[in-house]
Amino acid sequence: MSDSFLADWVYTDTVKEHFMNPRNIWKKYENWTPDASGEVGSLACGDQMRVGIIVKDDRISDIRWLTYGCASAIASTSMMSELAKGMTLAEAYNITPAMITDALGGLPEHKFHCSVLGDKALRAAIDNYLESRNLPNPYKKSVAKIICECKGVTDQMIEELVVADKAKTIDELKQLTGFGTGCGKCVNKVTQYFEEMKHIHNK
Amino acid sequence: MSRTVYMDNNATTMMAPEVQKAVAQAQSVTYGNASSMHSFGREAAALVEDARKSVSQLIECRPEEVTFTSGASESNNTVFSIARSLIEKGRGKRIVTTTIEHPSIIETVKYLRKCGINVDQVPVDGEGRVRIGELEKIMGNDVVLVSVMTGNNETGTIQEIGQISEIAHRYGALMHTDATQAIGKIEVSCKQWNLDYLSCSAHKFYGPKGVGVLYSKKDAPFETYVHGGEQEHGRRAGTYNTAAIYGLGVAARLAKEGIKEEHDRLWAMRERLRTGIVKSIPDVVVNGCQEHCLPGTLDVSFPSAEGESILLMLDMAGIAVSTGSACATGSLEPSYVLLAGGLDVELAHGSIRFSLGRFNTEEDVDYVLEVLPPVIKKLREISTR
Numbered sequence: 001m002s003d004s005f006l007a008d009w010v011y012t013d014t015v016k017e018h019f020m021n022p023r024n025i026w027k028k029y030e031n032w033t034p035d036a037s038g039e040v041g042s043l044a045c046g047d048q049m050r051v052g053i054i055v056k057d058d059r060i061s062d063i064r065w066l067t068y069g070c071a072s073a074i075a076s077t078s079m080m081s082e083l084a085k086g087m088t089l090a091e092a093y094n095i096t097p098a099m100i101t102d103a104l105g106g107l108p109e110h111k112f113h114c115s116v117l118g119d120k121a122l123r124a125a126i127d128n129y130l131e132s133r134n135l136p137n138p139y140k141k142s143v144a145k146i147i148c149e150c151k152g153v154t155d156q157m158i159e160e161l162v163v164a165d166k167a168k169t170i171d172e173l174k175q176l177t178g179f180g181t182g183c184g185k186c187v188n189k190v191t192q193y194f195e196e197m198k199h200i201h202n203k
Numbered sequence: 204m205s206r207t208v209y210m211d212n213n214a215t216t217m218m219a220p221e222v223q224k225a226v227a228q229a230q231s232v233t234y235g236n237a238s239s240m241h242s243f244g245r246e247a248a249a250l251v252e253d254a255r256k257s258v259s260q261l262i263e264c265r266p267e268e269v270t271f272t273s274g275a276s277e278s279n280n281t282v283f284s285i286a287r288s289l290i291e292k293g294r295g296k297r298i299v300t301t302t303i304e305h306p307s308i309i310e311t312v313k314y315l316r317k318c319g320i321n322v323d324q325v326p327v328d329g330e331g332r333v334r335i336g337e338l339e340k341i342m343g344n345d346v347v348l349v350s351v352m353t354g355n356n357e358t359g360t361i362q363e364i365g366q367i368s369e370i371a372h373r374y375g376a377l378m379h380t381d382a383t384q385a386i387g388k389i390e391v392s393c394k395q396w397n398l399d400y401l402s403c404s405a406h407k408f409y410g411p412k413g414v415g416v417l418y419s420k421k422d423a424p425f426e427t428y429v430h431g432g433e434q435e436h437g438r439r440a441g442t443y444n445t446a447a448i449y450g451l452g453v454a455a456r457l458a459k460e461g462i463k464e465e466h467d468r469l470w471a472m473r474e475r476l477r478t479g480i481v482k483s484i485p486d487v488v489v490n491g492c493q494e495h496c497l498p499g500t501l502d503v504s505f506p507s508a509e510g511e512s513i514l515l516m517l518d519m520a521g522i523a524v525s526t527g528s529a530c531a532t533g534s535l536e537p538s539y540v541l542l543a544g545g546l547d548v549e550l551a552h553g554s555i556r557f558s559l560g561r562f563n564t565e566e567d568v569d570y571v572l573e574v575l576p577p578v579i580k581k582l583r584e585i586s587t588r
Contacts, residue, residue, distance in 0.1 A: 048588075
């Protein structure tokens with residue numbers, strides 16, 4: 001196809017390039033064995049990522065991944081793997097969706113939330129690595145962001161309650177955390193985040 | 204060698220060369236307002252009436268039963284607005300439709316419910332066919348309108364409109380069908396099916412975009428939806444889009460002339476594509492009813508490969524198709540049509556619709572069969588499963 005045809009895509013050239021030539025694929029036939037792995041999303045929700053890491057001297061020396069999902073899900077996981085390679089665990093743990101999206105030259109607004117999950121899968125892999133070796137996990141708390149300031153509710157707390165099936169409805173979340181019972185400013189944000197977490201964890 | 208294959212004819216079609224010519228001619232020469240009394244106006248009006256006649260011959264009704272609209276969405280909205288009005292006048296209490304209609308009905312239903320109107324949606328079976336038994340159960344003398352699409356835009360599944368119309372009338376309800384996808388592909392007859400209303404759009408059968416038809420039976424209730432002028436005997440206001448209407452008429456004539464050949468040719472290409480896919484790609488699911496299906500439509504799910512990714516990789520190779528995946532629309536839910544037919548969510552995310560049309564060739568099909576298998580293989584290799 002001509003360049004002008006491709007230029008009309010909703011995705012940037014970098015997204016396109018990573019989509020067509022994804023880096024660091026976890027090829028099933030290579031028998032590559034990671035030190036730890038993490039998974040997020042589900043086939044039912046339309047996006048699922050699995051990330052494997054090998055850690056040497058506290059750094060990610062090798063990383064491989066698999067993704068079921070749309071072009072931006074594939075490209076963003078590919079870009080995440082490029083960013084994470086060689087990083088210390090602390091640096092890798094702090095990769096954000098915004099960093100991945102920026103490196104890709106941007107993504108359409110509606111793609112940002114549902115498809116950039118590679119960072120989450122990577123964090124799950126690091127958690128898995130530390131846990132399986134009985135090492136302390138100093139990173140988990142440091143990346144938590146407060147969404148409800150009045151009650152000190154963080155994104156991580158919400159995600160954990162969703163994953164553990166403790167908060168199945170927004171009312172249950174309210175009872176457990178007390179979010180939105182102070183100034184009430186956070187209600188929309190918490191509700192949106194809660195729905196997102198339910199979606200990506202297939203709850 | 205770069206090649207382009209347009210296989211998204213259920214989304215829209217290219218205007219037939221004959222239509223393009225007619226539209227261009229009318230656009231430049233017959234620019235008068237068809238409502239004007241002078242010669243310029245009368246010339247334009249003649250083109251509009253010529254088109255009305257062609258449409259009436261295509262869908263088997265009287266010319267005066269044809270109202271020109273901006274397309275099937277407006278026609279559908281008009282019909283549901285008539286039903287609402289009848290309910291508000293106490294002529295009944297309910298509308299009955301299905302779970303697989305076009306968004307211009309699905310969303311209208313949601314809106315009407317908000318306004319306090321009762322609407323029941325009949326479920327479909329695993330092949331996407333309306334369960335006649337369920338329809339019989341749901342029917343009653345309080346139903347004012349039954350609306351069921353003729354052929355589905357995603358799966359191509361065709362409904363028994365004649366039989367459903369008979370059931371509707373047995374309960375004293377009016378019968379509407381959205382025949383947008385069926386026109387020009389299968390025989391559609393207002394007379395044979397004893398319809399009260401029918402909607403369609405020109406651009407689905409090689410006519411211009413932005414113009415369509417609402418058929419309403421002579422004695423069926425009518426209420427104007429777009430107010431403001433005496434056009435169409437006050438049924439639909441707005442200056443006549445003469446060129447587009449004339450183009451619609453030419454498209455209707457072409458559709459009627461070649462319908463049998465068109466049907467057989469599309470079906471042969473569709474079957475060549477289906478058998479080719481099933482043979483060359485392991486683990487695929489063909490969606491919809493294979494026995495009662497629009498001839499050019501093929502909807503296939505590829506487990507472990509996601510629809511938007513498939514669509515874009517095909518796009519890279521110059522092939523245009525559609526997907527029922529949520530990712531392509533920006534919503535979180537995949538195709539409601541496929542889900543309504545009981546399809547697994549994952550399979551809906553991995554669905555691709557190929558829709559063939561008049562300008563496709565066997566070579567197009569063979570090119571798709573060459574490009575598609577490695578695309579699916581590649582996506583499955585990088586998939587979590």
